[in-house]
Amino acid sequence: MEFKVPNLFYIYGMNEPLAERIRPKDLSEYISQGHLVGKDGALTSQIKNGVVPSMIFWGPPGTGKTTLANIIAHESQRPFYTLSAISSGVKDVREVIEKAKKGDGLFTTKNPILFIDEIHRFSKSQQDSLLGAVEKGWVTLIGATTENPSFEVIPALLSRCQVYILNPFGKEDLEALLHRALEKDEVLKSKKIELRETEALLRLSGGDGRKLLNIFELLVNSENNSTITINDALVQSKVQKNTVLYDKTGEQHYDIISAFIKSIRGSDPNAAVYWLARMIEGGEDVKFIARRMVILASEDIGNANPTALVLATSTFQAVTTIGYPEARIILSQCATYLASSPKSNASYKAIGLAQQKVRETGDLSVPLPIRNAPTKLMKDLGYGKDYAYAHDHPENFVASEFLPEEISGTAFYEPGNNPRENAIREFLKKRWKDKYKF
Numbered sequence: 133m134e135f136k137v138p139n140l141f142y143i144y145g146m147n148e149p150l151a152e153r154i155r156p157k158d159l160s161e162y163i164s165q166g167h168l169v170g171k172d173g174a175l176t177s178q179i180k181n182g183v184v185p186s187m188i189f190w191g192p193p194g195t196g197k198t199t200l201a202n203i204i205a206h207e208s209q210r211p212f213y214t215l216s217a218i219s220s221g222v223k224d225v226r227e228v229i230e231k232a233k234k235g236d237g238l239f240t241t242k243n244p245i246l247f248i249d250e251i252h253r254f255s256k257s258q259q260d261s262l263l264g265a266v267e268k269g270w271v272t273l274i275g276a277t278t279e280n281p282s283f284e285v286i287p288a289l290l291s292r293c294q295v296y297i298l299n300p301f302g303k304e305d306l307e308a309l310l311h312r313a314l315e316k317d318e319v320l321k322s323k324k325i326e327l328r329e330t331e332a333l334l335r336l337s338g339g340d341g342r343k344l345l346n347i348f349e350l351l352v353n354s355e356n357n358s359t360i361t362i363n364d365a366l367v368q369s370k371v372q373k374n375t376v377l378y379d380k381t382g383e384q385h386y387d388i389i390s391a392f393i394k395s396i397r398g399s400d401p402n403a404a405v406y407w408l409a410r411m412i413e414g415g416e417d418v419k420f421i422a423r424r425m426v427i428l429a430s431e432d433i434g435n436a437n438p439t440a441l442v443l444a445t446s447t448f449q450a451v452t453t454i455g456y457p458e459a460r461i462i463l464s465q466c467a468t469y470l471a472s473s474p475k476s477n478a479s480y481k482a483i484g485l486a487q488q489k490v491r492e493t494g495d496l497s498v499p500l501p502i503r504n505a506p507t508k509l510m511k512d513l514g515y516g517k518d519y520a521y522a523h524d525h526p527e528n529f530v531a532s533e534f535l536p537e538e539i540s541g542t543a544f545y546e547p548g549n550n551p552r553e554n555a556i557r558e559f560l561k562k563r564w565k566d567k568y569k570f
Contacts, residue, residue: 150349151342154316155199162203163312164305164341165196165298174296175204182208186266186273188251188281188290191298192386194340197276200298201247204274211244213271217253222261229265243272251275252284259286266292283423300339307334309341310348324359325352332367338387347371388414389424392467396425397432401471408460408467418459422448425466436476436550443469476548485544496536529563 156162159169159179168175178184184204189197205212213228232244246265248254265271266289273293277284281295301309307330314320314327337344347367352360354370388410395403411421422444429444447466451459505516520530533540547553547560 150313151345154313159203163308164301168296179204179207184208184272185294186292187294187296188275189296189298190277190281192278192300194342195298195300197298201274205245213244214247217248217250222258225261229270232271243269245274246271247274249276252277252279256286259289263288301341303334306337306344313345326361328361329363332364336371393428396428396471399471401468404467404471405464408463412460418451418456421463422451425470429470431480432475432477433473434476434479435553436474436548440470440473474550476550476553478546478548482545496538499533502534
């Protein structure tokens with residue numbers, strides 16, 4: 133546990149990483165996330181006015197979550213407590229809350245900020261211990277997570293927090309970060325550095341600001357020339373041989389899960405199990421892997437093999453209970469099954485088209501025959517009139533209109549070209565004759 137008054141002083145040191153040495157102290161120095169802290173950002177006015185709600189920052193590594201929390205505390209002149217979910221327990225949380233309630237004898241300001249890094253690693257009981265303090269305003273919680281908070285933060289705590297998404301750094305942001313390092317860092321200013329090419333640097337960073345600065349510092353420290361020239365050739369010769377220094381679990385998180393998903397989507401079980409092994413060996417969260425397979429089972433397989441979703445859901449439940457090392461066997465079974473299944477994204481495309489139509493047409497009226505009619509007045513107004521109950525007709529079907537009149541006949545779901553969905557296609561053709569054209 134750490135307690136500090138943020139940014140009252142700053143010390144440069146040779147052993148301190150570059151990313152830490154040039155960490156911004158206020159909003160004027162903060163790079164990226166304009167949708168949050170730009171001129172019309174969602175948080176800009178709140179920070180300036182000092183009226184900050186409890187919130188969760190959700191985004192990839194190296195996008196400024198910790199820095200932004202520090203800046204919010206500094207700008208609002210609040211005491212700042214920080215905990216790491218990796219090393220803190222319920223006892224630590226309660227200790228901070230008690231200090232916050234008492235003011236710790238150091239501050240007259242109430243409502244200090246409690247920053248919890250990697251809050252997704254907190255157990256349910258640890259998150260429960262925060263509820264009272266957040267609800268009563270003893271602390272303003274700022275949590276940081278690389279995982280979807282809808283899955284990793286308990287509903288009661290999530291409902292008391294605003295969720296803000298931090299995006300990977302864009303090209304302009306990364307370049308601005310490099311130039312800021314050259315202009316502001318005392319260590320770099322003491323060297324003669326020429327930044328000639330940045331493409332390889334930016335590509336290897338993957339939108340991660342911390343990773344970019346780590347690579348840049350490695351390059352600078354690896355050269356003994358009086359003038360250090362940074363170009364793509366130097367990056368390729370120095371960094372690619374030392375990728376392991378930068379591609380640890382948290383850094384490679386998104387690249388490897390992308391390779392894993394695309395291998396399954398591409399029906400290659402060998403590649404899928406290889407990328408799965410890479411994640412397992414790297415200590416990836418077992419629930420994260422399983423959850424992505426649940427999504428894939430519906431998005432990429434769907435009705436081509438409905439059992440895929442059943443197996444993926446069962447896998448998620450099983451590995452959540454069992455954990456490593458045995459969970460690797462269950463994950464492997466599911467991954468190879470999904471990779472070997474026929475593929476269809478028809479359901480995924482259908483909901484996308486339907487949502488687009490809703491945005492285009494707005495709140496169209498529900499046809500009267502299929503409206504709910506629980507009262508006499510509603511029945512008198514025609515609600516439910518002439519509704520044809522399917523089970524009263526041959527083959528439990530009668531052609532009726534279920535869409536609003538304005539979009540009657542619109543097809544959102546087009547069955548994929550695979551045995552199961554070809555059967556679905558024939559079923560729908562038989563039922564609907566010429567209404568839907570597949």
